[in-house]
Amino acid sequence: MTARPEAVNGAPAIELRGISKAFGPVQANKNIDLIVPRGTIHGIIGENGAGKSTLMSILYGFYRPDAGEILIGGGPITIHDSQTAIRAGIGMVFQHFKLVQNFTVLENVILGAEDGRLLRPSLARARGELKRLASEYELQVDPDAMIEDLSVGHQQRVEILKALYRQADILILDEPTGVLTPAEADHLFRILRGLRDEGKTIILITHKLREIMEITDNVSVMRRGEMVASVKTSETSPSQLAELMVGRKVLLRVEKAPATPGAPVLEVRGLRMVDAAGVERLRGIDLDIRAGEVLGIAGVAGNGQSQLLEILGGYPEKGARLEGEIRLKGAALPLTGSDARARREAGVGHVPEDRQVEGLIMDFSAWENVAFGYHDAPEFQNGWLMNQAAIRADASAKIERFDVRPPNPELAAKNFSGGNQQKIVVAREVERNPDLLLIGQPTRGVDIGAIEFIHKRIIALRDAGKAVLLVSVELDEILALSDRIAVMFDGRIMGERLPDQATTADLGCLMAGVEPGTPPEQAIPPAMGPAGVA
């Protein structure tokens, strides 16, 4: 490790002094100072677009700062690229993993490492080292498994193993629990504590204040490009952190009156779906949603929720075979063929789970994305022509109401932070007041101020007599918003509960495919989820 700076005794693991970075007119980081003591877990929080990812990308060598200084172990260092960062002992686990899908675990771990040539002796040595790391850190994973066959939780283990294999002393994790089940998140936290206790330094970016309180030693708060506070976790509280982040008091719970459901809006009977590869993804779904209620679908990702949303939204996977019946306000909807537009015209709004692939056209501007799919509405027509000025004005107003930052309707979707991209999609769908809103992972990667806002809008839609189908892997979100909860496992609905009667343990059993109260010897889940999620 030639370029690793000499550690100065007792010096912090990381020190940033006066770091600034602009993207055109956007000052993403302004004169940032940060000290992270060695052997601690340090949380970084801030609203969407506050500049957290930019700061970490500077530390990992993806961006060069416009100004400022970085010290690692007390020694100044210029981080030209990620190879320099790796040599300085810095490892990073991204939100969207950087693994090669059709390579094995072992190949991914050694790829890019200094002895990463795929020669037999080095491979054998690497295999031994990987085995040692996996057992020492409870990161068990089959070295010969293909990445594409692993659940997201296991892919994340590979990312961590990759950093440890390169002897990282500092590990940066960007929203690591966004894709994990509660049990996987607990396991990850155990590992992080273990790493900290042996002297490694961990930076954790998260929007979840519960995680900050549970696992970090110190926490730094960013707001609009600046570092506004660094505090000891034991000396702060979730409400104080929320206020520091947003600059105002934030309600950390959803306030809603009991639902008064009306006539059925959506009726689904015997919905089955077999995908192009012949795998049965939905095995006979029956559900009803009435006007004025939120039905929450809980479940571990990969158990058919995505397919259900896509089919209801009018774009089933290519080559899928479908069976069953869907009725919207009493009228049968066609099952086959792609008819997202017909669904929209019939009063269905859809916020897809994957905003970047299905929700947005990343190279198009924010206003085009807000108008997308609705631009041919009568109010936007001017005789035979499209009234572009009206479309733009309407989109700009929605961008402003949803507090999309920066509030620049001309900026391409790809240049917004993840949470702000999500606000663009939610603004488009919710502001049309659909009779049925299908909404998948509405607040993934979204900051608490925006979560509060999106939750309020969902409840307002319900209170206006609309029906909402909410799919979320966040149990807290399901419990807070739903009037009824259905749990999906392996393409089926395992059970339905009322939120005030459901316990996390009870829902957890159903999510694992086990009827609550089943004697332990019989409580073996019938099958893995379709995507192989354990």
Ligand SMILES: Nc1ncnc2c1ncn2[C@@H]1O[C@H](COP(=O)(O)OP(=O)(O)OP(=O)(O)O)[C@@H](O)[C@H]1O
């Ligand atoms: N490559 C880029 N080009 C232009 N603007 C950018 C680029 N990367 C980031 N920005 C802008 O810099 C600001 C900070 O973004 P950053 O991604 O660091 O925020 P964040 O705090 O990580 O947000 P989130 O919590 O939503 O991930 C935002 O206004 C963003 O739009």
